[in-house]
Amino acid sequence: xxxxxxxxxxxxxxxxxxxxxxxxxxxxxxxxxxxxxxxxxxxxxxxxxxxxxxxxxxxxxxxxxxxxxxxxxxxxxxxxxxxxxxxxxxxxxxxxxxxxxxxxxxxxxxxxxxxxxxxxxxxxxxxxxxxxxxxxxxxxxxxxxxxxxxxxxxxxxxxxxxxxxxxxxxxxxxxxxxxxxxxxxxxxxxxxxxxxxxxxxxxxxxxxxxxxxxxxxxxxxxxxxxxxxxxxxxxxxxxxxxxxxxxxxxxxxxxxxxxxxxxxxxxxxxxxxxxxxxxxxxxxxxxxxxxxxxxxxxxxxxxxxxxxxxxxxxxxxxxxxxxxxxxxxxxxxxxxxxxxxxxxxxxxxxxxxxxxxxxxxxxxxxxxxxxxxxxxxxxxxxxxxxxxxxxxxxxxxxxxxxxxxxxxxxxxxxxxxx
Numbered sequence: 265x266x267x268x269x270x271x272x273x274x275x276x277x278x279x280x281x282x283x284x285x286x287x288x289x290x291x292x293x294x295x296x297x298x299x300x301x302x303x304x305x306x307x308x309x310x311x312x313x314x315x316x317x318x319x320x321x322x323x324x325x326x327x328x329x330x331x332x333x334x335x336x337x338x339x340x341x342x343x344x345x346x347x348x349x350x351x352x353x354x355x356x357x358x359x360x361x362x363x364x365x366x367x368x369x370x371x372x373x374x375x376x377x378x379x380x381x382x383x384x385x386x387x388x389x390x391x392x393x394x395x396x397x398x399x400x401x402x403x404x405x406x407x408x409x410x411x412x413x414x415x416x417x418x419x420x421x422x423x424x425x426x427x428x429x430x431x432x433x434x435x436x437x438x439x440x441x442x443x444x445x446x447x448x449x450x451x452x453x454x455x456x457x458x459x460x461x462x463x464x465x466x467x468x469x470x471x472x473x474x475x476x477x478x479x480x481x482x483x484x485x486x487x488x489x490x491x492x493x494x495x496x497x498x499x500x501x502x503x504x505x506x507x508x509x510x511x512x513x514x515x516x517x518x519x520x521x522x523x524x525x526x527x528x529x530x531x532x533x534x535x536x537x538x539x540x541x542x543x544x545x546x547x548x549x550x551x552x553x554x555x556x557x558x559x560x561x562x563x564x565x566x567x568x569x570x571x572x573x574x575x576x577x578x579x580x581x582x583x584x585x586x587x588x589x590x591x592x593x594x595x596x597x598x599x600x601x602x603x604x605x606x607x608x609x610x611x612x613x614x615x616x617x618x619x620x621x622x623x624x625x626x627x628x629x630x631x632x633x634x635x636x637x638x639x640x641x642x643x644x645x646x647x648x649x650x651x652x653x654x655x656x657x658x659x660x661x662x663x664x665x666x667x668x669x670x671x672x673x674x675x676x677x678x679x680x681x682x
Contacts, residue, residue, distance in 0.1 A: 311625070544587070
């Protein structure tokens with residue numbers, strides 16, 4: 265750190281950072297825009313950024329009812345990967361993973377992407393057969409996947425329980441070495457700053473309360489800060505997709521559920537990669553601050569509450585301790601919950617709605633954070649052109665009427681779209 269930087273930090277510590285410039289403007293909403301993006305989370309901000317940077321559409325407003333980073337973007341577990349079996353899914357997430365690898369340079373903001381590897385453990389011969397099929401499907405599309413033996417897994421994660429009487433025997437794993445984690449709030453801040461620099465208006469504390477209609481078309485929104493008109497409007501509000509779409513009279517094939525996670529006190533490095541088990545439905549990683557992050561299934565009933573049931577997170581912790589007994593000696597620091605919008609086939613919805621000029625990005629289930637760059641890129645294309653990008657074309661809302669669903673759980677050991 266330079267002497268100037270050190271002095272700047274010291275001065276900021278004594279004056280409450282009053283000399284620091286805001287990372288983005290706090291504008292008053294205009295009367296109209298070319299595009300309105302409802303939702304100032306990672307997906308909404310990424311959409312606005314790519315609208316401006318890729319498509320040259322800069323008369324854009326991002327409307328956020330709270331503050332940037334206060335929703336699901338700040339309430340996830342930071343996992344980034346593309347190891348899905350269905351080609352529609354792994355092609356979309358792989359495109360996003362490639363963007364992740366250059367995102368800090370793209371935004372000129374350190375999103376703390378750490379490609380430490382993400383592995384799915386196999387606990388039986390049947391598990392290993394499915395993991396081999398997963399790896400084959402990925403490699404057929406040029407995506408990296410290595411099948412590991414039991415001994416190879418032990419070299420990567422020696423603290424897993426490899427004893428003969430292990431509660432969950434480990435037979436091997438499939439790993440994607442380019443996968444890893446990123447800092448969730450840094451992603452939101454980086455996209456917000458970059459979008460603002462291109463002229464996008466980021467308007468916080470501006471809740472959408474209704475839609476302005478001209479016949480069968482949406483031509484704007486009603487908000488707590490007045491009416492705002494737009495040629496096109498995109499919904500991008502994660503677990504509240506059903507509620508916001510309902511304001512336009514649109515009923516979605518999704519259900520909002522609470523998803524919990526937990527982090528322990530900080531410790532020295534003990535988890536080298538991201539460890540996942542779909543047979544157990546739990547995952548383990550270590551944050552940059554040393555805390556062990558754990559999570560599992562959602563609460564499995566409809567809810568908009570940002571508080572989960574202790575029995576659900578207790579179950580995930582018990583499974584994690586069964587995999588790595590040393591975790592039992594750590595103290596839990598805190599838990600948190602987010603609201604996820606679970607689509608009926610476990611895949612996202614990105615594209616137009618039956619209402620003219622109204623578009624939807626939602627239904628991400630567990631997979632929202634890792635998809636942030638790909639979601640924003642493809643949604644920006646859709647909003648700018650009115651037509652889907654090739655990568656998000658399979659994820660249309662109408663697939664639920666035609667039967668062209670994308671059900672990852674039906675083809676491999678991938679029921680959890682984290």
